[in-house]
Amino acid sequence: MIDVAVLVTEHWPSGDDWEALAVGAVNAALLKTPHGDLITSPVAVEVSVKFADDGEVHALNASYRGKDRPTNVLSFPMVQVDLLDGLDLGDDDGEVLLGDIILAEGVCRREAADKATSMTNHATHLIVHGTLHLLGYDHIEDAQAEAMEAIEREALATLGIADPYAIDDD
Numbered sequence: 001m002i003d004v005a006v007l008v009t010e011h012w013p014s015g016d017d018w019e020a021l022a023v024g025a026v027n028a029a030l031l032k033t034p035h036g037d038l039i040t041s042p043v044a045v046e047v048s049v050k051f052a053d054d055g056e057v058h059a060l061n062a063s064y065r066g067k068d069r070p071t072n073v074l075s076f077p078m079v080q081v082d083l084l085d086g087l088d089l090g091d092d093d094g095e096v097l098l099g100d101i102i103l104a105e106g107v108c109r110r111e112a113a114d115k116a117t118s119m120t121n122h123a124t125h126l127i128v129h130g131t132l133h134l135l136g137y138d139h140i141e142d143a144q145a146e147a148m149e150a151i152e153r154e155a156l157a158t159l160g161i162a163d164p165y166a167i168d169d170d
Contacts, residue, residue: 001040002026003046003047004023004046004047004048004049005047007049007051011051011052011105016119018051021123021124024124025124025127025155028155028158028159029127029128029151029152030135031155032154032155033132043095044096045095045096045097046095046098047099047101049130051103051105052102052103053104053105056102057070057071057102058070060074060102070104072126073101073102073103073126073129074100074102075133077098077099077133077134077135078097079098079099098134101126101127101131108122108123124156125161125164128156132148153165
């Protein structure tokens with residue numbers, strides 16, 4: 001069972017259901033990986049998603065990554081992926097904190113405008129991306145990036161969101 005704990009700061013636009021968006025994005029990402037069975041397992045798996053402001057993400061990025069600027073999304077995995085592979089999904093006493101995902105409102109808003117997409121679609125993409133990082137996916141090498149982007153495309157397509165990596169030839 002996946003529990004997505006969501007915290008939305010006042011910086012994010014009201015009127016959007018950020019909690020439903022986060023739950024949908026996390027589930028869509030998981031379903032496109034070998035860890036999709038976590039969604040229906042009796043083991044409680046928690047993902048935390050925080051919709052923060054640029055200042056908070058800037059401070060975290062500087063502190064944890066040594067980068068003195070805000071970034072669009074940060075992911076903080078709490079469990080080693082190889083432990084997920086050996087997790088007894090029949091253990092109803094199990095509980096796993098998969099990790100935390102934190103989005104920066106200003107960066108997300110600017111990137112959405114630059115990509116000519118809605119802020120909700122871009123935030124969904126960032127949560128899918130962050131969830132994959134929690135599961136051990138990365139994009140340092142080209143082959144890793146291609147594999148991760150393919151999963152992102154598939155997950156977003158299930159949510160009716162167009163390929164964020166498509167190149168517009170216009």
